[in-house]
Amino acid sequence: MTELIVQTFNGLTLAGIIFLVSSGFTLIFGVMRVTNLAHGAVYLLGGYVAYSVVGDHTDYFFYGLAAGTAAMAGLGLLMERLILPWLHHVEMAELLATLGLIYVIDDVSLAVWGGNPLSINLPGVLGESSVLPFRHIVYPNGRFFILGVAVLVGVLLFAMLRLTRIGAIIRAGVDDRDMVNALGINVRRVFTGVFVLGSALAGFAGVLGVPVLGLYTGGDTTILLFALAVVVVGGLGSYEGAIVGSLVIGLVDTYGTAYFPAISYVVLFIPLVVILLVRPQGILGRRVMA
Amino acid sequence: MDDLGTTTPTTLDTLSAEGTPARWWVAPLTLGERMAGPILGAACLVVIGIILTSGSYLSTIFEDILIFAIAAMGVDFLGGFGGLITLGQAGFVGVGAYGVAIAEVHGYGPWAATGISLAAVLGLAVVTGVVAVRVSGITFVIVTLALGQIFWGLGYQWTSLTSGDNGITLLSSPSIGPWSLSSTMTVWVTTFVVFLAILAVLLLMVHSPFGLSLRGLKSNERRLRALGYRTGLQRYIGYVIASFVAGIAGVLYIFSNHLISPATLTFSQDGFLVVMVILGGLGTIWGPCLGALVVVMFEQEISTYLARWETLMGVVFIAAVIFTPGGIAGLLRRGRLALTRLATARRRAKPAGGPAPAVASATAPNSSAGDALDAARTRGDGDAARVTAAPRAPSEGDR
Numbered sequence: 001m002t003e004l005i006v007q008t009f010n011g012l013t014l015a016g017i018i019f020l021v022s023s024g025f026t027l028i029f030g031v032m033r034v035t036n037l038a039h040g041a042v043y044l045l046g047g048y049v050a051y052s053v054v055g056d057h058t059d060y061f062f063y064g065l066a067a068g069t070a071a072m073a074g075l076g077l078l079m080e081r082l083i084l085p086w087l088h089h090v091e092m093a094e095l096l097a098t099l100g101l102i103y104v105i106d107d108v109s110l111a112v113w114g115g116n117p118l119s120i121n122l123p124g125v126l127g128e129s130s131v132l133p134f135r136h137i138v139y140p141n142g143r144f145f146i147l148g149v150a151v152l153v154g155v156l157l158f159a160m161l162r163l164t165r166i167g168a169i170i171r172a173g174v175d176d177r178d179m180v181n182a183l184g185i186n187v188r189r190v191f192t193g194v195f196v197l198g199s200a201l202a203g204f205a206g207v208l209g210v211p212v213l214g215l216y217t218g219g220d221t222t223i224l225l226f227a228l229a230v231v232v233v234g235g236l237g238s239y240e241g242a243i244v245g246s247l248v249i250g251l252v253d254t255y256g257t258a259y260f261p262a263i264s265y266v267v268l269f270i271p272l273v274v275i276l277l278v279r280p281q282g283i284l285g286r287r288v289m290a
Numbered sequence: 291m292d293d294l295g296t297t298t299p300t301t302l303d304t305l306s307a308e309g310t311p312a313r314w315w316v317a318p319l320t321l322g323e324r325m326a327g328p329i330l331g332a333a334c335l336v337v338i339g340i341i342l343t344s345g346s347y348l349s350t351i352f353e354d355i356l357i358f359a360i361a362a363m364g365v366d367f368l369g370g371f372g373g374l375i376t377l378g379q380a381g382f383v384g385v386g387a388y389g390v391a392i393a394e395v396h397g398y399g400p401w402a403a404t405g406i407s408l409a410a411v412l413g414l415a416v417v418t419g420v421v422a423v424r425v426s427g428i429t430f431v432i433v434t435l436a437l438g439q440i441f442w443g444l445g446y447q448w449t450s451l452t453s454g455d456n457g458i459t460l461l462s463s464p465s466i467g468p469w470s471l472s473s474t475m476t477v478w479v480t481t482f483v484v485f486l487a488i489l490a491v492l493l494l495m496v497h498s499p500f501g502l503s504l505r506g507l508k509s510n511e512r513r514l515r516a517l518g519y520r521t522g523l524q525r526y527i528g529y530v531i532a533s534f535v536a537g538i539a540g541v542l543y544i545f546s547n548h549l550i551s552p553a554t555l556t557f558s559q560d561g562f563l564v565v566m567v568i569l570g571g572l573g574t575i576w577g578p579c580l581g582a583l584v585v586v587m588f589e590q591e592i593s594t595y596l597a598r599w600e601t602l603m604g605v606v607f608i609a610a611v612i613f614t615p616g617g618i619a620g621l622l623r624r625g626r627l628a629l630t631r632l633a634t635a636r637r638r639a640k641p642a643g644g645p646a647p648a649v650a651s652a653t654a655p656n657s658s659a660g661d662a663l664d665a666a667r668t669r670g671d672g673d674a675a676r677v678t679a680a681p682r683a684p685s686e687g688d689r
Contacts, residue, residue, distance in 0.1 A: 035428050086612040091428055092375065096568055096611045099377075099561050103604030106558075111598055221557040225439045228432045236429060262450065265443025272436060273421050280424045 002135050007258045008251070013143040015250025016150025017209045021223055022230035023157060023242045024201030030174040030237030031194045033091055034084065038098040039202050040224030041105035046072045046203030047210045047219075048113045051120055058123040065207045072203025073196045080195040102220070110217055117216040120207075146208050153204070154243060161239060170194060174237055226253070229268060233275050235285020244283055349478045353546045355579075355586045356485040357539050362566040362578035364535030367492050369564075370573030371501055372528040373508030374423075374430045378438030379563045382533045384445055384555035385411050386540020391458035391550050392451060400464035400471075404541055411537025415530045423525040426511070435560065442555040457551025460544050471545050481542050488535060492575050495531070504528055562589075565607050571619025580618045 025039045036042075049071045050064030079101070087093045121127050122142040129140045161167035169190055172180045181187045205223075213219065229249045234241025248271050256267030275282060337352070361383050369375035389407025390400070398406060422433050445452045452458065463471035471477050495501050506514045507521055515521050544550050553559075566585050571577025585603070593599040614620055 035431070083608065083612075093611050093615065095428060095431060096564070097608050099564065100604045100607035100611065102561065103558070103600045103607070107598055107600035107604065111601075218556070221439065224557075225436060228436055232429065232432055232436070236432075262448045263444065264447060265440045268443075269436065269440045272433070276421045276424045276433065280429075 002137060003258075005135065006137060006139065007254055009139060009143065009147075010258075011251035011254030012247075013147050013212060013250075014254055015246045016147045017205050017212060018223070018226045018230055018250050019150055019154060019242060019246035020201050020205035020208065022227040022234075022246055023154070023239060024198035024205075025227045026231050026234070026237055026239060026242045027170070027194055027201075028198040029231070030239070031170055031177075032191050033089070033094075033177075034098075034195070035091065035095040036098050036198070037095060037224065038079070038101040038105060039198070039227060040220035040222075041102045041109075042072050042075060042199050042202040043206040043209070043223050044215070044220035045075070045105055045109055046206030047120075047215045048109055048118075048206075049203070050207040050210065051113065051118050051215060054120050058121045058127065061120065061123045061126075064120065065204065068207040069200050069204040072206070073200035075203075076196045076199025077192065079199070080192050084195075106217070106220065115217050117214055118210075119214055120210045122211050142211050146212060149208060153201075157239070166193075225268075226250075229272055231282070233271050233282060235282030238282065238284040238286075241282055241284035349474060350546070351586060351590050353478055353481050353542075354590070355582050356481045357542050357546060358563065358566060358586060359579040359582035360485055360488050360542070361536045361539040362563050362570070362582050363488060363492050363575055364532040364539070365563050366567045366570075366572060366575055366578045367496065367535070368528050368532035369567060370575070371496055371504040371508060372525060374426060374525060374528065375564060375567075376434040376438075376529075376532065377431050377557075377560045377564060378434035378436075378441070379532070379536045380555050380559035381438035381441030382411055382415065382536035383540040383543060383559075384441055384550065384552075385414055386537035387544040387550035387554065388445060388452060388458070388540075389537075390541055390544045391460055394461040395458060400462050404464060407541055408534075408537055411540070412530070412534055415533035415537070419526050419529040419533070423522060423529055426525065435557070438555065438560045439557060442552055442557070445552040445555050452552075455552060457549050457553075460548040460550075463545055477546050481546060484538065484542060488538065489575065489579070492535070496575055500524070500527070565603070567617075569607060569610050569617050571617035572615075574617075574619040577617050577619035584618075 021039065021043055025036060028034050028036050028039075046068035050061075050068035053067040054060045054064035079098075083097055083101070084094060087097055122145070126142045126145050127140075129138050131138050159167075161171055169180060169185055173187065173190055173194075177187065180190070209223070213223075226249055230242055230245035231237075232245075233248050234243070234245025249268065252271055253264065253268050256264035260267055279285075361379055365376055365379050386407055389410045390403045393403035393406040394400065418437055422430065422437065425433055446454060448454075463477075465471060469476055471480060496504075503514065503519055503524055506517075506519070507524055511521050540550075543554070562585055566581030567578045568581070569584055570579065570581025588599050588603045592602070596602060610617060616623065
């Protein structure tokens with residue numbers, strides 16, 4: 001039982017990180033119909049940038065967080081302004097170009113930071129563990145912190161999408177892009193903003209993910225797989241779907257790794273199979289892609 | 291314009307009869323076109339000669355090219371014709387290779403192991419296909435990517451079966467009498483023969499009624515469904531064929547490399563296969579073979595001079611996606627069309643009459659050249675014209 005509780009906490013932490021990544025992915029897809037396969041590579045690069053800032057000074061963690069997020073926002077801006085305009089909204093071409101971008105980003109990361117696994121520790125109290133009031137479970141504070149931050153960001157994003165004018169424009173863009181354009185809103189700027197926001201979320205998650213998942217070559221593929229599984233389960237382009245999907249995938253992967261270590265990837269596939277057979281558009285997805 | 295009205299019947303005549311003498315005036319071009327096959331064949335023979343007489347290093351590289359070309363042709367079959375691009379093809383290459391290695395570890399002979407492996411590939415394709423073809427377009431790419439990663443995860447994590455990161459070494463190679471796959475040369479020849487066979491089969495299949503209906507699926511699925519085609523079943527069959535082809539490539543891979551490890555199933559390998567297809571030319575079957583040549587050259591040759599070859603390859607690939615959506619095959623086609631136009635212009639400059647302007651008016655003024663060529667190629671087969679010509683949007687053809 002104690003084991004199960006600990007694994008549930010682990011699963012929720014993982015879900016938090018996955019949510020930050022996949023919400024960015026799904027926002028970009030929902031508004032722009034761009035499948036950014038390089039999203040995982042952006043996540044990893046964010047972590048690397050933070051590592052360069054933090055190094056051994058764990059106190060600098062928040063500077064690293066800011067740097068990683070800002071750098072990836074900048075990278076998103078570059079991608080959106082320099083590469084995407086060439087592709088004229090052809091969805092498959094955009095997907096393929098971001099596939100090529102993975103090779104470039106990963107290879108440059110390898111050149112700069114090398115192939116050895118790196119890590120960043122959380123500063124001060126966050127780096128310690130505390131004893132939970134029930135069952136005397138010892139659990140690292142940092143994971144609660146990460147979970148809390150993910151929830152906070154999730155709530156803020158939700159509030160932005162639901163309560164602000166910008167959020168209304170974004171939601172309208174998901175529903176009917178042409179109509180938003182016709183209403184006189186500069187869709188071009190909205191696109192850039194969403195792409196930058198999505199990439200910043202990936203970078204942010206990349207930094208927060210380092211203390212939990214580590215920083216290593218190939219880590220981007222794992223996180224990309226998680227994000228893609230989330231959007232298939234939750235519904236491609238749906239923000240609420242990303243929340244539900246992240247919880248499902250985070251918990252399923254954690255339980256799978258804990259209880260069926262040899263086939264945890266297959267366990268991860270189970271929710272995907274169920275969803276595809278029962279509801280191919282995802283739990284909260286709509287049948288708009290045809 | 292004045293010649294258009296008078297020669298319209300001739301146009302149809304010249305096009306409906308394949309290779310009529312009416313096209314004699316494009317002699318240099320048709321000659322080039324006709325000779326392309328023999329010239330390529332001769333080049334292949336020269337290359338084979340060089341490889342067989344040289345050391346085994348070159349033959350290993352060419353084996354890799356052929357094996358990846360086989361898997362990439364599978365991707366092209368499903369992606370270029372069915373419109374379903376898979377990012378999980380390396381997973382099935384891995385299943386094919388692991389199947390042989392694992393069966394041999396469990397005491398089966400090499401032939402039995404090959405059979406078991408191909409059966410396993412077919413079984414997994416049949417099962418996963420049910421799930422994968424529930425979706426299409428972007429979601430299909432995502433689902434197959436996830437699927438490929440799960441095969442990778444199995445290879446990596448299921449250590450009792452796959453030895454994990456270390457991989458499994460091949461125990462023995464099959465042989466019939468003196469023809470044993472343990473010698474480098476026989477492996478090379480066998481790979482080449484299998485490659486040619488699969489190339490031929492896929493090309494035939496693409497031009498079969500099934501292949502043409504696959505194309506229709508890519509162009510306009512709804513219309514095809516309205517015509518009474520069971521599009522889900524078509525996608526499913528296409529998926530199983532593509533996966534099985536990858537499995538064959540996997541079997542050849544283990545007999546050629548003698549080692550299979552999760553490194554062969556990584557996402558970057560899945561991506562490489564798609565890069566090969568796009569670089570070579572989507573929807574051509576033979577284009578991906580050129581793509582495989584380019585990518586393997588990057589991996590094996592350019593990497594010795596340039597440590598950051600992956601960056602260069604990524605940039606080249608992105609540039610190809612942006613500027614030449616048709617890949618190398620598209621470039622060749624564009625070049626040929628430019629030549630045709632040039633010849634036409636020269637021909638028009640001369641005052642001579644005859645059937646020449648008729649052919650010219652059939653091809654040259656059409657700005658969406660690819661479609662004209664495609665239509666001309668498939669004409670003669672009534673079914674083809676019906677399925678492909680009708681729903682195709684001009685810009686969709688090359689994607």
